Amino acid sequence: QVQLQESGPGLVKPSQTLSLTCTVSGDSISNAAYYWSWIRQPAGGGLEWLGRVYPSGSTDNNPSLKSRVTLSIDTSKNQFSLKLISVTAADTAVYYCARDVRVGGLDYWGQGTLVTVSS
Amino acid sequence: DIQMTQSPSTLSASIGDRVTITCRASQTINSWLAWYQQKPGKAPKLLIYKASILESGVPSRFSGSGSGTDFTLTISSLQPDDFATYYCQQYHSYLTFGPGTKVDIK
Numbered sequence: 001q002v003q004l005q006e007s008g009p010g011l012v013k014p015s016q017t018l019s020l021t022c023t024v025s026g027d028s029i030s031n032a033a034y035y036w037s038w039i040r041q042p043a044g045g046g047l048e049w050l051g052r053v054y055p056s057g058s059t060d061n062n063p064s065l066k067s068r069v070t071l072s073i074d075t076s077k078n079q080f081s082l083k084l085i086s087v088t089a090a091d092t093a094v095y096y097c098a099r100d101v102r103v104g105g106l107d108y109w110g111q112g113t114l115v116t117v118s119s
Numbered sequence: 120d121i122q123m124t125q126s127p128s129t130l131s132a133s134i135g136d137r138v139t140i141t142c143r144a145s146q147t148i149n150s151w152l153a154w155y156q157q158k159p160g161k162a163p164k165l166l167i168y169k170a171s172i173l174e175s176g177v178p179s180r181f182s183g184s185g186s187g188t189d190f191t192l193t194i195s196s197l198q199p200d201d202f203a204t205y206y207c208q209q210y211h212s213y214l215t216f217g218p219g220t221k222v223d224i225k
Contacts, residue, residue, distance in 0.1 A: 037214065047155075047163065047206055049214040060213055063120060096162055103169060105153030105210065109162035 002026040004097050004110035012091075012117050018084040022097030022110060029078045030055045035100035036073065036080045040093040041112075048093075052100050053080050087117045121145055121209050123217035131225040138194040140220045142207035147187045151211040154183055154192045157219075158203045166205075167192065197222070 008020035022036070029036060037052040051061040053071040061069045070083040084091060094114050098106040122145040132138050142152065150170040155163035165174045167183040170190055180195045194201055202224060207217040 039216075046218050047208075047216040049208075049216065052214075062213065098162075100214075101168070103151075104172075105165050105168040105174075105208065106155075106163070106214075107165045107168075107174065109164075112162055 002099060002108045004099065004108055006095060006097050006110045006113040008113065008115070010114060010116060012087055012115060013119050014088055014117055015086055018082070018087050018091060018095075018115055018117070020082045020095055020097075020113065020115070021079050022081070024078045024080075024099070027099070028075075029073060029080060030075045033102060035060075035102065037098045037100040037106060038069075038071065038082045039096045039098060039106070040091075041096070042090075042093040045093075050082065050084075089117050091115070092117045121148060121212050121215050123207055123209055123215050125205075125207060125217040125220050127220060128218065129221045129223065131223055132197050133225045134197055134199060136197045136225075138197050138201075138222060140192045140205055140207075140222075142185075142190040142192070142217050144188045144190075144209055144211075148209045148211035150186045151209055152183075152185070152190050153208045153210065154181075155206045155208065156201075156203045157206065163206060194222075 003025045035052040038050040053073045059071045073080040094112040096112045097110045099108040152170045154167040157163040171183045204219045204221045
């Protein structure tokens, strides 16, 4: 059974960097069949894809976030990570990690973690 | 960027109703479309991918159709567990979600 679990601070100050890690169990993050994505959802709002990382370490980022997002992968720990710089209150959201099937959508998701940006 | 729209934004229906949700892409995405169901406080759940392929374990009352720019999700007979918000998502070019359709009780 594939499981994903987000971890990281629940509170980040404005202008600082949001850092989250997703730990994957039940599958190898090196599996070439999958990408690994981050998605966020503000309270009462819709879903926004932030980006994805490939097992090779290559990444695709949502152009709307420009260069604020950095994604990385650690195959030795079966984890992948998100860094979002210069956060504002608009970045307050539930952040999800998910397994991204190349031709089949996002089939496994973490439970989500709420990150609040506030001083 | 590919933009996704959904209609309606809210749909009120009764148990046993046939429900149809529409999703439109701003440019052709072939069949690279997925549908998700989300309940409050939970992560989205994949229902359908490649426009019409039912994810394993998803009840057969769910079906998807369409290609190019226009797609539909149909629930043939609405069940109590189906009251939720539904999102479409394209994966032709990066990933973009639609704004969602909330299905509530009439």
